[in-house]
Amino acid sequence: MPGKTLRRPISVCDVEGDEIRIVFEIRGEGTAILAASEVGSTINIIAPLGNGFEIDQSKKTIFIGGGIGVPPMLYSARTAGENSVVINGFRDKSAVILTEDFQKIGCRVIETTDNGSYGIHGFVTDPLKEVIADADMICACGPTPMLRNIAKAAKEHHIPCFVSLEQRMACGVGACLGCAVGIRKEDGGLRYKHVCKDGPVFNAEEVDW
Amino acid sequence: MANLSVNIAGVQFDNPIIAASGTIGFGHEYGELYPLSVFGGISCKGTTLKERPGNPPPRIAETPMGMLNAVGLQNPGVEHFIHTELPWLKKQNTVVIANAAGSTEEDYCKIVEILSDTDVDMIELNISCPNVKEGGAQFGTSPESVAKITAAVRKYCTKPLIIKLSPNVADIAAVAKAAEFSGADAVSLINTLTGMRIDINTRRPIIKNITGGMSGPAVFPVAVRMVWQVKKAVKIPVIGLGGITTWQDAVEMIMAGADAIQIGTVLFTDPYAPIKIAEGLHGYLDSHEIDSVTQLTGTVEV
Ligand SMILES: Cc1cc2nc3c(=O)[nH]c(=O)nc-3n(C[C@H](O)[C@H](O)[C@H](O)COP(=O)(O)OP(=O)(O)OC[C@H]3O[C@@H](n4cnc5c(N)ncnc54)[C@H](O)[C@@H]3O)c2cc1C
Ligand SMILES: Cc1cc2nc3c(=O)[nH]c(=O)nc-3n(C[C@H](O)[C@H](O)[C@H](O)COP(=O)(O)O)c2cc1C
Ligand code: FES
Numbered sequence: 001m002p003g004k005t006l007r008r009p010i011s012v013c014d015v016e017g018d019e020i021r022i023v024f025e026i027r028g029e030g031t032a033i034l035a036a037s038e039v040g041s042t043i044n045i046i047a048p049l050g051n052g053f054e055i056d057q058s059k060k061t062i063f064i065g066g067g068i069g070v071p072p073m074l075y076s077a078r079t080a081g082e083n084s085v086v087i088n089g090f091r092d093k094s095a096v097i098l099t100e101d102f103q104k105i106g107c108r109v110i111e112t113t114d115n116g117s118y119g120i121h122g123f124v125t126d127p128l129k130e131v132i133a134d135a136d137m138i139c140a141c142g143p144t145p146m147l148r149n150i151a152k153a154a155k156e157h158h159i160p161c162f163v164s165l166e167q168r169m170a171c172g173v174g175a176c177l178g179c180a181v182g183i184r185k186e187d188g189g190l191r192y193k194h195v196c197k198d199g200p201v202f203n204a205e206e207v208d209w
Numbered sequence: 210m211a212n213l214s215v216n217i218a219g220v221q222f223d224n225p226i227i228a229a230s231g232t233i234g235f236g237h238e239y240g241e242l243y244p245l246s247v248f249g250g251i252s253c254k255g256t257t258l259k260e261r262p263g264n265p266p267p268r269i270a271e272t273p274m275g276m277l278n279a280v281g282l283q284n285p286g287v288e289h290f291i292h293t294e295l296p297w298l299k300k301q302n303t304v305v306i307a308n309a310a311g312s313t314e315e316d317y318c319k320i321v322e323i324l325s326d327t328d329v330d331m332i333e334l335n336i337s338c339p340n341v342k343e344g345g346a347q348f349g350t351s352p353e354s355v356a357k358i359t360a361a362v363r364k365y366c367t368k369p370l371i372i373k374l375s376p377n378v379a380d381i382a383a384v385a386k387a388a389e390f391s392g393a394d395a396v397s398l399i400n401t402l403t404g405m406r407i408d409i410n411t412r413r414p415i416i417k418n419i420t421g422g423m424s425g426p427a428v429f430p431v432a433v434r435m436v437w438q439v440k441k442a443v444k445i446p447v448i449g450l451g452g453i454t455t456w457q458d459a460v461e462m463i464m465a466g467a468d469a470i471q472i473g474t475v476l477f478t479d480p481y482a483p484i485k486i487a488e489g490l491h492g493y494l495d496s497h498e499i500d501s502v503t504q505l506t507g508t509v510e511v
Contacts, residue, residue, distance in 0.1 A: 005425045005478055006271050030271075046480070168269040168415075170276060170477045175234040177254075177283045178269040191262055192283060197238075 004030050009169050009196070011072035011141075012048060014101075020047070023071035023097065049172055051201050053162055055079045059136035064124050064150055066142020067091060072164055073141055074101055082106040085131050089124035089142070093117035125149050132157050139201075140164070144209075151204035161204035167195040174198075182208030211494030212501040213487065215249070215469050217446045218369035218394035220330050222249035222304050222469060224490075225502055226459070226483050229450050229473030230255055230308035230333065230373075231280065235294040236301060239480055247483045250304030252397075252471060253290065255335050257310050258320050260286035270406045270415040275425030275452070276474060277404050279418035282310055287320050291327050299328050306371070310335040314361050317348075322365040332368045334358070337375030337400035349375040349400075352387035363392035371448065374398040374439075376428075381435045382442035389443045397448035397471060398439060399432045425474040428452045433465045440466025440507050454478070456489020466507040 001007055008030045014021040026032050037043055053076040055061070061084045065073040070088045077086050082105065089112040090096045096118055102109045110127045111119035120127055124146060132138075132153060140150045141164035154161030167179040174197030183193045183206050190208055193199065213224040223246070228239075230252040236245050245251060263283025270277045285293075290307070298305045307329040311317040317334065324332050336349035336358055348358045359372055372388040374381065376399035385396050401422025406415045414420075432451025440447050449467025453459055454475045462470050475482040490502060499505060 004271070005274060005276050005474060006269075007477065044479075168267045168271075170269050170278065170474075171232070171238070172477070173238040173480075175238040176232055176269075176278070176477065177234070177263060177280045178278060180263060180266040180268055180280075180283070182265065192266075 001030055001033060003033065006030075006170055007046070007172055008034065009166075009172060011164070011200070012075065013071035013098075014075050014078075023068075025068045046172060050196055050199055052076065053139045053164070053201055056137070057081055057083070060084065060134060061137045061139060062087065062128065062131060062135045064128065064138065064140040064142070064146075065089070066124060066140075066146045067095065069140070069142030069146075069164070070098055073139065074098060076139060077102065077107065078105050080107075084108075085135070086110065087112070087124045087127055087131075089113070089146070090118070091115070123149075125153060128153060132159065135159055138162070138204075140204075147204070148209045151207070151209060154204060162201050163204045163207065164200045165195050165202060165207070166200070169196055172196045184208050210491055211499060212503075213249075213490060213494075214501075215503055217448065217469055218331070218371070220250075220304055220369055224249040224487055225463070225467075225469040226486055226490075227252055227304070227306070227448065227450075227469055227471045228476070228483070229471040230306075230335065231278075232473035232476050235290070236298055239476065240301065242480050243484065244301070245298075246302035247487065248303050249469065250306055250330070251298065251301075252306040252308050252333050253294070253298070254284050255282045255308045255310045256284050256287050256290045256320070257282060257312075258287055258316055258323075260284065260289070265417045267415060267417055268421075270421060272404065272406060272423060272425070273427060275423055275427035276477075277406060277416055277421030277423050278401070279416045279421035281418065287323055291323070295327060295329065304330045306331045306333050308333045308335050308373070314348075314358060317358060317362050318365045321362045321370075325365065325367040329368060331371055332366060333371040333373050333397060334362060335373050335400070337373055337377075349373075349384070350378055352380070352383045355384050356387040356391045359388050359391035359393055369394040371395045371397050373400055374435075375400050376402050376431060376435055376451070382438045385439040385443050385447075389445050393445060395446040395448060395468075396439060396443065397450060399428070399435055399451040402428055402431065424452065426452045426454050429454070429458060433462060436462060436467050437465040437509065453486075454482070456486045456493065459486050459490055460493050460505065463502065463505045464507070464509045466509075468503070468506050
């Protein structure tokens with residue numbers, strides 16, 4: 001990242017042959033610099049890092065993405081296949097991305113917008129209510145309040161739920177202990193794990209929301 | 210090729226580049242990218258008597274040409290360090306420096322006593338961590354407090370003792386002299402400068418701990434100035450750090466008075482920095498027909 005001290009964490013959206021695809025939103029200076037890269041230019045990355053969702057095709061899995069949490073779900077959802085359900089939520093119509101890519105999987109794809117300008121009017125947790133009953137597993141990525149609500153719903157229905165979390169990072173490899181996430185121990189105490197190395201995917205049950 | 214080896218307080222380093230405490234953990238992660246022997250030495254993550262969970266997140270904020278951190282000395286405790294980390298580290302062909310921290314004078318004495326009984330090559334006393342409330346930093350803020358803690362710890366320390374100095378002081382030379390007078394074998398500086406950033410949309414500090422320690426290129430000129438002042442004030446070896454990013458920075462820090470250097474934040478920007486800095490140092494020394502890096506130390510002409 002030219003001119004910046006820290007690298008930027010970005011998820012792998014898709015893999016095809018020896019190509020990886022990333023999809024990101026311009027949030028601040030770093031992502032603006034990245035977006036200004038010219039086609040054919042070289043960028044320096046450290047990859048792949050951390051874990052991913054563990055997909056089991058025999059299970060009916062619901063994949064939920066919120067905003068810029070949508071791209072990280074694509075590869076996993078495709079791996080899971082037609083049996084899965086995808087729920088993607090966006091701010092408004094202008095923020096909607098990757099519709100075709102998800103539809104190509106052949107599974108059910110539900111889209112929502114917060115203001116109703118496209119798809120279902122509401123949050124991802126609204127259509128989730130209708131499909132959650134016959135799911136075996138939930139995988140989700142997006143803003144923390146959304147993940148917290150999904151985790152709550154999954155717990156009520158006794159469905160395993162895995163969430164991909166964000167945290168500010170420095171090293172990205174597990175050395176600096178910067179990207180901490182609070183984990184509830186069985187005895188009720190708190191300890192920290194690290195998004196870059198232990199995650200970004202965590203069992204929602206163990207996260208200290 | 211020029212000789213990069215240096216001797217700090219009786220300990221031989223193959224090159225003067227040491228990994229700075231807290232930026233490389235106990236070496237495993239960067240050790241997957243290259244042999245840890247690319248470093249002359251490794252200063253391990255700050256270790257306390259008992260395990261510490263660390264501070265709540267967010268712990269990191271970027272700053273113009275640098276960063277703040279408030280990790281809060283998260284570490285598995287000294288016993289874990291000795292039994293789980295140290296045996297592996299000792300096989301990596303690099304000098305192993307334990308970085309010891311505590312909350313009370315007794316803590317410091319105890320941990321140093323325990324570490325003295327192990328294979329660690331040196332002990333670096335972290336009396337300058339700005340990120341834990343009751344501990345560390347208050348020992349490093351005045352010449353008197355530094356003299357007191359150094360003298361106390363010295364009685365229990367049979368290893369070469371490095372005192373790591375805080376830049377958050379009025380007179381760094383006086384603090385370094387106090388450490389030397391009280392028995393330090395070397396000093397390292399600088400630890401982080403206390404800083405703060407606010408998210409203007411939420412009006413909240415970005416770091417949950419509110420303040421954090423600033424490191425990276427932005428602090429480099431401050432570090433160079435302090436190393437220069439300290440080198441003039443003491444006879445013991447001076448380990449210079451703070452914002453070193455390129456081999457040119459390394460040359461500059463050594464000219465200011467560093468006998469060895471540490472690199473930290475640059476590892477986050479470029480994990481391969483130690484290799485590039487060593488190559489650059491070789492190139493500089495060869496092209497200036499200097500046989501040994503030790504001949505460069507303190508050669509700034511003022
Ligand atoms: C595991 C993980 C995966 C991610 N995957 C994607 C993705 O696929 N697509 C995408 O668009 N975004 C993704 N993000 C978010 C992305 O990293 C941030 O939007 C980006 O770092 C912002 O950088 P900036 O320089 O534009 O913003 P600035 O606000 O200028 O950044 C300042 C500092 O804060 C950090 N920062 C700011 N926001 C975040 C955030 N939400 N999470 C972590 N660090 C942040 C930056 O890395 C930088 O160090 C991911 C984050 C994480 C942790
Ligand atoms: C994430 C992080 C963690 C750190 N942890 C420690 C620590 O445990 N003990 C210590 O003495 N210094 C610690 N430091 C300070 C560094 O060792 C070093 O003094 C400082 O970062 C300046 O050097 P740099 O600019 O090359 O990083 C830490 C620094 C960072 C960035
Ligand atoms: S960013 Fe350094 S441990 Fe995760």
